[in-house]
Amino acid sequence: MAFNEKFLWGGATSASQFEGGYNEGGRGLSHMDYIRRVKKADKEKVFPINVTVDMFEDHKKHEDEYNFAFRRGVDFYHHYKEDIALLGEMGFKTFRMSISWSRLFPTGLEEKPCEDGVQFYHNVFKECHKYGIEPLVTMIHYEIPVYLTETINGWESPKMIDYFLHYTKFLIDEYKDEVNYWITFNEINMIMNSSYLGGGMFVEKSKKTPEACIHQALHHQLIASALTVKYFREHTSKGMIGNMICRLQNYAYTCNPEDVLATQQQSQFNYFPTDIQVKGTYPTSILNYYRKKGIEIDWYPGYESILKEGTVDFASISYYHTAVISAEPDKAEPIGAFIRNLENPYIKMTDWGWGIDPTGLRITLNDMNDRYGVPIFIVENGLGAHDELTSDNNVHDNYRIEYLRAHIQAIKEAIGDGCNVMGYTPWGCIDLVSCGDCQMTKRYGFVYVDADDEGNGTYQRYRKDSFYWYKKVIASNGEDL
Ligand code: BG6
Numbered sequence: 001m002a003f004n005e006k007f008l009w010g011g012a013t014s015a016s017q018f019e020g021g022y023n024e025g026g027r028g029l030s031h032m033d034y035i036r037r038v039k040k041a042d043k044e045k046v047f048p049i050n051v052t053v054d055m056f057e058d059h060k061k062h063e064d065e066y067n068f069a070f071r072r073g074v075d076f077y078h079h080y081k082e083d084i085a086l087l088g089e090m091g092f093k094t095f096r097m098s099i100s101w102s103r104l105f106p107t108g109l110e111e112k113p114c115e116d117g118v119q120f121y122h123n124v125f126k127e128c129h130k131y132g133i134e135p136l137v138t139m140i141h142y143e144i145p146v147y148l149t150e151t152i153n154g155w156e157s158p159k160m161i162d163y164f165l166h167y168t169k170f171l172i173d174e175y176k177d178e179v180n181y182w183i184t185f186n187e188i189n190m191i192m193n194s195s196y197l198g199g200g201m202f203v204e205k206s207k208k209t210p211e212a213c214i215h216q217a218l219h220h221q222l223i224a225s226a227l228t229v230k231y232f233r234e235h236t237s238k239g240m241i242g243n244m245i246c247r248l249q250n251y252a253y254t255c256n257p258e259d260v261l262a263t264q265q266q267s268q269f270n271y272f273p274t275d276i277q278v279k280g281t282y283p284t285s286i287l288n289y290y291r292k293k294g295i296e297i298d299w300y301p302g303y304e305s306i307l308k309e310g311t312v313d314f315a316s317i318s319y320y321h322t323a324v325i326s327a328e329p330d331k332a333e334p335i336g337a338f339i340r341n342l343e344n345p346y347i348k349m350t351d352w353g354w355g356i357d358p359t360g361l362r363i364t365l366n367d368m369n370d371r372y373g374v375p376i377f378i379v380e381n382g383l384g385a386h387d388e389l390t391s392d393n394n395v396h397d398n399y400r401i402e403y404l405r406a407h408i409q410a411i412k413e414a415i416g417d418g419c420n421v422m423g424y425t426p427w428g429c430i431d432l433v434s435c436g437d438c439q440m441t442k443r444y445g446f447v448y449v450d451a452d453d454e455g456n457g458t459y460q461r462y463r464k465d466s467f468y469w470y471k472k473v474i475a476s477n478g479e480d481l
Helices: 053-061 078-091 114-132 146-152 159-175 187-192 195-199 210-235 257-279 283-294 303-309 359-370 398-416 465-475
Strands: 008-012 096-099 134-140 181-185 240-247 249-252 314-318 322-325 333-335 339-341 376-380 421-424 447-449 459-465
Touching: 008 078, 008 181, 008 376, 053 187, 078 114, 078 421, 078 459, 114 134, 114 159, 134 159, 146 159, 159 181, 159 210, 181 210, 181 283, 181 359, 187 195, 187 210, 187 240, 187 257, 195 210, 210 257, 240 257, 249 257, 249 359, 257 283, 257 314, 257 322, 257 359, 314 359, 322 339, 359 398, 398 421, 398 465
Parallel strands: 008 096, 008 421, 096 134, 134 181, 181 240, 240 314, 249 322, 314 376, 376 421
Antiparallel strands: 333 339, 447 459
């Protein structure tokens, strides 16, 4: 049997895209509550997550008119019992979710948390345990209280480290008996692709260059993560805590050594936060890059020992697609909101232009297994697709089954290669608002949610064909694909 008995099958969500209830229970607004979908002209690429100061001001001015989809999510806040029952029916072993910082500490500065928020997560964990589901909790999935964006420019400020620790120490103390698996930051490397999304900040406001501002903020996040890990070790006797990056396996466009070199450099960039979080030091290649580009980091006092003491128990990744890299950057086209890429003639694309590459997952797992020697957790993967609810309330999503089957097969093969993979939680197990496009039209779930991009709909949940298929996969521990 490829998957061991403890393999954590499940699915993943994030508070901002899933939870809703943005103005209930005393919750404060988060910086993601100010991202909105913008209609695109044909072929025009508009990425709602790249919010500038001007856009932010405009969003505030038109607060009551604009459509802020992250505020609604898919209303897990009111559906959590029904939703977790559906996950239980599929046989989930784990459920990845995140906590909304501003639901507990509305501005990020409060000494004491908001009691309604604290209780909400107790209720959610209790419901999970009812079905034998282990919560896998991301402490921060991008969103920060918007007050911190407005007053201190988010993660650019070192003050964020103290505010974050106040929040994460509370999470550990309050929920340690109910939660065994934690992730500090979702996709900590994404700040390099979207500074507003990943940093809750505006690079235009910084005295530093945009790139230096981003790397400074990332430094603060790495310190905040390491100090959280250290606290977790000192104050718990069980459980595991991990990091996470958006993993991109890069392929060279040609065997021209210049393309191969460019590919290696991209990979160093993709890996370096995990290098730091697993090994406890900045890799020389990155320090050298800073030196060459004149990027001066204000190093946090004692950072070297903090990073060493705060290394993680497991390394987790999101894995959606691979990228093709050329030494001539102008050749590349953006994929989605984030990544520049060239077409790969060997793989098919999703409707959103993301390359479908299960073998790339096997390559990635092998690469990481050798590089880090800690368990690897695939905490996001999946197919964002157009789904159609039939008149008898079914969704025939064979395309999703095919995608997931091929990726699970690749994990199986990687385990056969000797990789230590601890679990698999496909993204958006219940449909939710897409992050990069801020829309409902792009769906990932095993469960269909009746809601559209404008927020219209009954918000009722319907099982898709993939729901029954995944249930069978879990029941057979990955044998019956
Ligand atoms: C990951 C994020 O990058 O990709 C999720 O952690 C996100 O928040 C997921 O939803 C899929 O991206 P998208 O843009 O299709 O929602």
